[in-house]
Amino acid sequence: MVEGRPPKPTRRSTIADVAARAGVDRAVVSRLLNADPRLSIRDSTRQRVLDAIEELGYQPNAAARSLRTARTRTIALLVPDYINPAYGEIIEGAEAAAARVGCSLMTASLQSADDSFERYAERLGHGRVDGLLLAAGGVHGTPEDELERLGLPWLCVNRTGPGRRRYVVLDDERAAAVAVEHLVQLGHRGLAFISGPQDSDSARRRRIGHLKAIKAAGLARGPIVRGNYTPRGGAEAMAKILEAEQRPTAVLVANVASATGALHTARRMGVRVPQDISVIAVHDLTVAPYLDPPLTTVRMALDGLGARAVELLLERSANAEIRETVREPTELVIRESTAPPS
Known part of the structure; x- marks a missing residue:
């Protein structure tokens, strides 16, 4: 910068800049920002436009009219x-x-x-x-x-x-299936499942995925104990599993919150994870790597x-x-x- 001369103002990004960065026509950017219901583009194209908006720091002049009846934005x-x-x-x-x-x-x-x-x-x-x-x-x-x-x-x-x-x-069904497939590949044949609440739709889908994967692997269905997506629910469900006459070698837990309780119960009952029983959970929350032991998970978006x-x-x-x-x-x-x- 030349001494005594003020810096040039940074030019504000425009729709044309966004379109050029994303490799699309300006009309596509405009219609996407205005939520035109007739706009038909690929998900990858939409994502390129959104990424370009973020990278360029583009700010619409009047904030996007994202809903056809928008009033409050x-x-x-x-x-x-x-x-x-x-x-x-x-x-x-x-x-x-x-x-x-x-x-x-x-x-x-x-x-x-x-x-x-x-x-x-x-x-x-x-x-x-x-x-x-x-x-x-x-x-x-x-x-x-x-x-x-x-x-x-x-x-x-x-x-x-x-x-x-x-x-x-x-895709909760697929997430549960990925967890079961991992346990089967490790050599586990006796699998238990700590499910979610009875009225939870995501819990229903994870249960379906678990059962389908068990059947696909040619295994007999193990115990399924209902939890409630909380540490306490997971702890109580794990106690029932570990107190059974025939203990499974692995447990799939419907979510990480329940898994924290399940791990706590295993320690309290003197059951080592993973030496005595393996534990895997759906979702990969930030706490998962810091549990004892660090928790194997199926990460979802x-x-x-x-x-x-x-x-x-x-x-x-x-x-x-x-x-x-x-x-x-x-x-x-x-x-x-x-x-x-x-």
Whole structure:
């Protein structure tokens, strides 16, 4: 810089810059930012555009009109509770995706609210937000016609169900199957399963994946003990498994929170992991490498699920059917809690 001369102002990125970086026409960028329901592009192209927006720090002049009836540029995400750390990752992904198109994310927990879901949703329907995401148990038992009466675009996140026509979920069946396949490859033949709550849709899908993988491996079904996605639930379920007359050599746990309790029970009962019993869990939360022993997991894109939920809510019309499964990445993360049976 020449002394005494002020620095040149940094030029603000434009739609043309984003289009050039992503290798698409400017109209594609504009239609994506404005959630044009008629826009049909590949997921890879959409991701290139979103990456270019982030890399260039592009800020739309008037914040994206992401919903056809946008007024507040705010989306609500309702979760069952804040205790399960998986929801934190979903929220993080959803918040980042909303910010990329100039929207804000408002989160709430049914557990922390005194009101019922119906009363909470009714308030949102009075112009407070432009759309509603409902994570997992947040919509249990809620008929879709009640959601329609809100007059808001809505989308279920990681929960399907009979007649549900708007949802995006993770591939929980595949995740459970990957876990079973790992244990079978290690040589385990006696496998137990600590499942999730009875009314949990994700728990149902993981149970199906577990059973299909057991059958595909030609193994007899081992004990299945229901947990509740909490450390206490996992601890109690593990105690039942270890107190059985015929103890399995490996246990698949439906989520990491339950697995922390399962590991605690094993230590308390003098059962060594993985020497006496292997433990693997679905999801790979930040705590997993720091457990004792470090927990083998099947990693799933929780933040990607949150981001995709926002994208679908913004891009699709309020009455369009949405039935999507986020399949990638689903990968095995091997740590010290699994080993061949002794």
